[in-house]
Amino acid sequence: MQEQVAKKARKEHYPAPYALIDLFEKHGDDWQAMIRGEIDAFVPLMGSDTASNLRRVFFLSEGLKKQGAKGVKFARVHVIGAGVMGGDIAAWCALRGMAVTLQDLDMDRIKPALDRGKKLFRKRLKKKFEVDAAVARLEADPEGKGVSRADVIIEAVVENLEIKRKIFAGLEGKLKRGAILATNTSSIELERIAEGLNDPARLIGLHFFNPVAQLPLVEIIRSSFNSDEEIGKGAAFALAIGKSPVVVKSAPGFLVNRVLMPYMLGAVQRVEAGENKELLDAAAVAFGMPMGPIELMDTVGLDVGVSVATELGHEVPDGSKFAKLVAAKKLGRKSGEGFYKWADGKAQKGPVPDHKNLAELGRELVKPLVDMSEVVVSEGVVANADLADIGVIMGTGFAPFLGGPLQARKDGKA
Template identity: 50%
Template sequence: MHVDATSYQNWQVEVDAAGLAWVTLDKVGESANSLSSAVMSELSLILDRFDRSAPRGLIFRSGKSAGFIAGADIQEFAQLDTPEKGVELVRRGWQLFNRLAGVTYPTLALVRGHCLGGGLELALACRYLLAVDEPATRMGLPEVLLGIVPGWGGMLRLPQRIGPQAALDLMLTGKTVDARRARQLGLADDCVPLRVMDSAAAVLVLADQPRRQPPLLQRLLNGPLRRLAARAARKQVAKRARVEHYPAPYAIIDIWEKHQGDALAAPELIDRIVRSPTARNLVRVFFMQERLKGFGKGSAWQAQRVHVVGAGVMGGDIAAWCALRGLTVTLQDQGIERIAPALQRAYAAYRQRIKDPRELRNAMDRLIPDPAGHGARSADVVIEAIFENLDAKRALLCQLDTVIRPDAILATNTSSLRIEDLHGVLGNPARLVGIHFFNPVARMPLVEVVAAEGADPEMLRRATAFVKQIDRLPLPVASAPGFLVNAVLGPYMLEAMRAVDEGLAPETVDEAMLAFGMPMGPIELVDMVGLDVAMAAGRSLAGGDAEPPKCLRERFAAGHLGKKSGKGFYDYRKGKPAKGAAGSVPAGLAARLVKPLLDRTQQLVSDGVVADAELADAGVIFGTGFAPFTGGPLNYLRSQNA
C-alpha cells in the first residue's frame, strides 16, 4: 500500500507503508529513459526531499519497457560548443551522483533491460544493484564508443566494485555484460527472475548488509599497484587503437590512474576529449546507426521460418545467425555432407555465446539440415546463397519460384550481380529482393536491402523488417553491380593490389591503411573475402580494366584462395596471417589507396544507388569497418577539403 505519492515531469515517487521509497524514471515523450538536464534537475529535487525526511530505503526503477536507463542524453552532448559547457556537463553528473552515493539511507538500482553509460553510473552510486535475469538486461559503460569518458563516477566506482582489471576492460572496449555475468563480477549483488524482482529489491535494501568486496589482488591493483594495472591496460589498448585516432581510452586510464577517476581534476583533458573531432564524428556515427535502426521499425510483419539454399561459409553462417536470433531455419545443399561443416561451425560459434546447455541445444534444434529443400514450401523468407554464377542462380530461383508461398520473401544474397539480371525467370519478377550480408555474418552489423527497378514495395518493407528482426542494420540500396559496399571496396582493393604489382610488400600496403585507421589492411581483406571471389567479380572489381592485377591472377592460378585455403597473399596459421615486417611506408601511400574508395562513394550517391551522403557514410562504416573516427568517407573528404 502506497501511503505517499508525488509526481514530477519525468519521475514518480511513491513511499510505501514500510517506509520504502520507490522512485520510477519514465522520461516524458520518449520510448527509452535518458539522463537529460531536466531529468537530473528533478533527481536533485527528489534528493532534497529525502534530505528533509529520509526513507528507510530508496529503490530506483524504470517505467519503460525498453529498459532501465540508456545513458546521458546524446542530443545534449552533441550541442556542446564551448569548454565551459563540457566541464559543466561533467560536473553536474559527478556532483549529483556523489551526493546520491553519500546519503545515509540504503539505496538500490533495480535493473531490468539496458543500463548503460550514465544509467550504470547512477546504479553504481547506489549501495546495491539488483539485476533482472532476462536476455535484454545488459550493463556497461560504452562512452568510449562515442569518443568520450564515463565522467559521472564510473571511472571511480566501477573499479572499486569489481576491481580495475574487469572494470578497465569494460570501459576501454564499451562491452556490456548480462545479469548473470554482472553477478559473477560483483557488479550486481544478485540476479533474480522478473516475477520476484520487486520483493527481492525490498528485501535486499531493507536488510542493509555490507556489500562483498573484490578479491585482495584487485583491491591492491586499485590502490598501491594502480600503476601496474594502468600499464597493462595501455598495452592492451595500443593493440587496438592509436592515440591519435582514439584518445578517449587513453584518457580513461590516465584519469583513473592519476585522479582516482575524477574527470574534473583534469578539465583540459575533458575539453580536449569532448570537443575532439573523434568524439564529434563518433557521435555522428551513433546518430547514423540510429537512423539505420529506424528502417524496418513499426512493421507488424514478423518472420518465423527461414529457408537458406547454399551451406557454404556465407549461406551456412546466415542460417546459423537466423537460428541464433530465434527463427526456425532449414538449410539446403546438395547433400548432408555439404551441410555438416556449416552445422559444426554454428555449434562452435554458439558454444562461445551461449553458456546455458539447454539454450545451446534449443539453438541447434532450430537449425535444421534440409538436403531435399522441403522447408522452402513453408518458409516466410527464402534466401539464395549459392556461388556467384548468373546461370546457376537463375536456375535455382526459377525452381524456388514454383514451390514457395506467394507471400514469402524471395531473396538473393548475391554480392555482385544485378537483381534485374536474376529476376527475369520469375513469374512475378517484382517479388525478388536482395538481402546482402557481409562476411563474417556474426560480426558485420550491416545488411544491404537491394531494390531492383519495379520491386514490390511490400516485399522490400518485409525484407527490411526481417533484417531488423534478426538484429542487423538494414541499408536500402538500389540494384547496381556491387551495390554500395562491394562497389566501393572493389576499386580500393584493386589499387592496393596494383601497389603490390609495383613491388611494394603486402605488409607495407596494409600498414599504410592501418595507420590511416582501418581495422584491417586491404590486402588482408582480399584474403578474407577470398581470391576466388575477387577473381569472380572480374570487371566489376577491376573497375573496367581488362584483367585483374597480376599478383591476384598468379596466386589464384596457384590455388591460393586466401584465408579459407590457408594461403593467399599471406600464409595463415590458426586463422591468423603470418606477416613480415612492414618496413617504411612511402609518403602519400594511404591517400593514394583511399582515393578510389572516396571517389566511388561520391559517384554512388550521385547515381542514386544510396539515398544520401549520410547513408553512404553509414553503409561504408558498418559494412567495411571504414575508420569510424573519421565519420565516414564523405565526411572525411569534406574535412580534408575544409
C-alpha cells in the same frame, strides 16, 4: 593498460581511453581527485572531431532502425548454399532465434556449416541449454523441404548468373504466400537474376557481409520491379535478426563492393608492381581501416574478388600473381593461403618496412574508395551521402572516427 588499449585503438584516432588511463595514473589513489579531474579531461574530448563524428555515426545507425515494414513476423528461414556465406547466414539466423533449414547438394557440403554454427553458438551463448536450442534450430535440409514453410528464402550460392536463375525458377511455385524471396548476390543486378520469373517483383536482395557474425550491415537491394512493401519487409527481416539495413539500388556491385573493389584492386596492383604487402596493410590500418586491403582481399576470398571485379568491369590479367593464385586454388583465408599464408584464422605477416608517413600512405590507398563513394551517391545508388557513409562504415569498417568516407573528405582528411 596502455599496451592493451593500443591493440584495439590508436591514440591519434581514439584519444578517450588514453585520457582515462592518464587520469587514473594521476589520481587513481584518490577517487575524489579523480572525479574533479574528469571535468578538465572530458570537455576537450567532447569537443574533439572524433567525438563529433562518433555522435554522427550513432544517430545515423539509430536512424536505420526506423526502417522496415511494421507488424511483419518472421519465424522460419531457408538458406540455399552451405558455403562460407550461406552457412554463416544460416547460423546467424539460428543464433537470433529463427528456425533455419540449410540446403545444399548433400550432407558433406552442409556438415562443415553446421560445425561452424556450433562454434558460433558456443562463443556467443552463455548457457548449455541455449547452445543446444540454437543447434536444434539449425537443420540440414539437402532436399529443400523447408522452402514451402519458410517466411524468408535466401539464395547464397556462387556468383554465377545461370545457377542463380535456375534455382529461383525452381522455387517460385513452392513459396508460401507473403514469403520473402531473396538473393545474397554481391554484385549481379537483380533484374538479370529475375529474368524468367513469373513475378520478378518478389525477388529482392539481402546482401550480407563476411564475416557475417561481425559486420552489422545488410544491403537491401531494390530492383526496378520491387514495391515499397517488398523492400520494407526485407528491411524488417534484417532488423529482426539484429542487422542494420541500408536500401541500395540494383546496380553492379551495389554500394559496398562498388567502393571496395577499386580500393582492393589498387592495392593488389601495387603488390604486383613490387610494393610490400605488409607495408600497404599497415598503412591502411594507420589511416584508420580495421585491416589492410591485401588482408581484406584474402578474407573476402580471391575467387570472390575476381568474380566481383569482372562483374564491375575491372580487368584481372591472366599472367598476374592474383590470377595465378586463383588458378592454384590459393583463395585466401578459407583455403589457408592467398597473398598471405593463414594459420588459426590469422594472416601470417612478415615485418613492416620503415616508412616516413604510414598514415599518409594509407590515405593515398583509400582515395579510390572515397572517390567511388562520391560516384555512387551521384548515381543514386543510395539516397544520400549520410546513407553512403553509414553503409560503408558498417560494411567495410571504414574509420568510424572519421565519420565515413564522404564526411572525411568534407573535413579534408581523405
